[in-house]
Amino acid sequence: MVLAKLAGRSLLALALSALLSAAPAAADSNERTELEHGEYLVRAANCVSCHTQPGGAVFAGGVPFPTDFGTIYSTNITPDETTGIGGWSFQQFESAMRRGLRPDGRHLYPAFPYPSFTKIDDADLRALYAYFMSLKPVSAPARTNELNFPYSQRGLLRVWKSMYFEEGRFVPDAGRSAQWNRGAYLVEALAHCSACHSPRNFLGAERADALYTGGILQEIDEERGPVVRGAPNLTPSPHGLGAWSEEDIANYLKLGSNTRTHVMGTMNEVVLNSTRHLSEADTRAMATYLKSLPAQAGSNARPSKTVMEQGARQYDIHCGTCHLPTGQGSADTGPSLAGSPFAQAPDPSSLIDLVLNGPRLPVEPPSSEWRMHAWQTMPAFAQKLSDEQAAALLTFVRNSWGNAAGEVAPKDIDRLR
Structure with a gap:
């Protein structure tokens, strides 16, 4: 059961940067390089938005994800040994990221996007692990999920995984350019764009036949509670990004602005907390990949x-x-x-x-x-x-x-x- 990703909350965009001062100094240049690389990957994956409550400690979890199946809460991913991931070995961290398994062997709900993170390569996983383990621990016990029966039974995720989850690292396409492959890796794995921009079936799995053609999000509005948002089509269809050039897409991701529009709404935190911190080469690579997707659009009856x-x-x-x-x-x-x-x-x-x-x-x-x-x-x-x-x-x-x-x-x- 895939649960909808929360988007559009008013987080402080500099929260992650503020946290960096709490990270211990690296012992040598190699370790500094790995931690810097890990920080960049955390930006690309936008971990701060889903694991930080407004006004709360960075990465301490507790963010509610309202879904058709109930509400699930994000967890503490600081290196606190009791309430966070401080007691996890790299192998346990890898198992969570690649296979959606907790250290106790129980299944993680795929509100945590391991169907995308399974594609992250080994070196990047190690850099992510090193970065998280370098941060200041925060004691923040996990909130109890409020899922309806039978979705509250984690054991059923074994069946869900057998139907909809395929473990495996990203495999570059030898027939494509290095730029295209870099964009595919970012979009498909780290940035997990399909989680918001793809329609889902009745069990919450992304529809493989309609990836990136637009999705539905649920989020918490501070005044109105759970509300629904629509995510647009990212394929180069006339009803999606067909009218946008690669430069338009890259500028939107990097600058929050292009010749057609300026960022607002549900993409605010994605740009503020994630894509604006990426290199121009990476946002251009993402644009190259998105423009290469098959153009898809649903058929709609003409209004009267x-x-x-x-x-x-x-x-x-x-x-x-x-x-x-x-x-x-x-x-x-x-x-x-x-x-x-x-x-x-x-x-x-x-x-x-x-x-x-x-x-x-x-x-x-x-x-x-x-x-x-x-x-x-x-x-x-x-x-x-x-x-x-x-x-x-x-x-x-x-x-x-x-x-x-x-x-x-x-x-x-x-x-x-």
């Missing part, structure tokens, strides 16, 4: 003429001035909606949240290129639009200017108010 006409009226009233009648927007007034993977995400929850509540901006600018634009102060429309008006408006946006995505229903709006 009546709904499109209703949506067009609402767009003209509320959106056309900033996003322009063409949907192309401008650098000063609003991002392009034409060809937007965000607007066309298979699940429209994130788009609905944006319109109802306004943009959720990062807690700090991810780069000097990320600038506060007028469109980032877009007002909330929850009090201005009825469920029917909002649904028609978003259906129009998702099916105009070459866009093609599922119709938004009034009940979808009501669910997220």
